[in-house]
Amino acid sequence: MAGDLIGLVKCRRQGESSAALSYILREDTWGCGHATDAVRQFVPFIFAEAAVARLEAMHHPDNPASGRGLVKAGFTRIGTADFHAGDGQRVPYPVYELHRRTS
Secondary structure, three states: OOOOEEEEEEEEOOOOOEEEEEEOOHHHOOOOHHHHHHHHHHHHHHHOOOOOEEEEEEOOOOOOOHHHHHHHHHEEEEEEEEEEEEOOOOOEEEEEEEEOOOO
């Protein structure tokens, strides 16, 4: 339906000049490019309004489509970060970054 909320994009400051970007979409909207479009629209706002120089994002390793969306939005993969799974094992999440362009 028109006007339905299909997801959200948010940002959490990590330090004076960096922030972590995250998003979640309703499953029935996956694969339509909505996440990429939302991130592309959100990034300039965050760089301008939050005055950060660097954004970081990551995704679950079982969701490579999310990584492709981040790359399409301008992010570069820089490595992995280990997270503890519920069973006590460590899961390597791919990590991406995007730097604010300077004039």
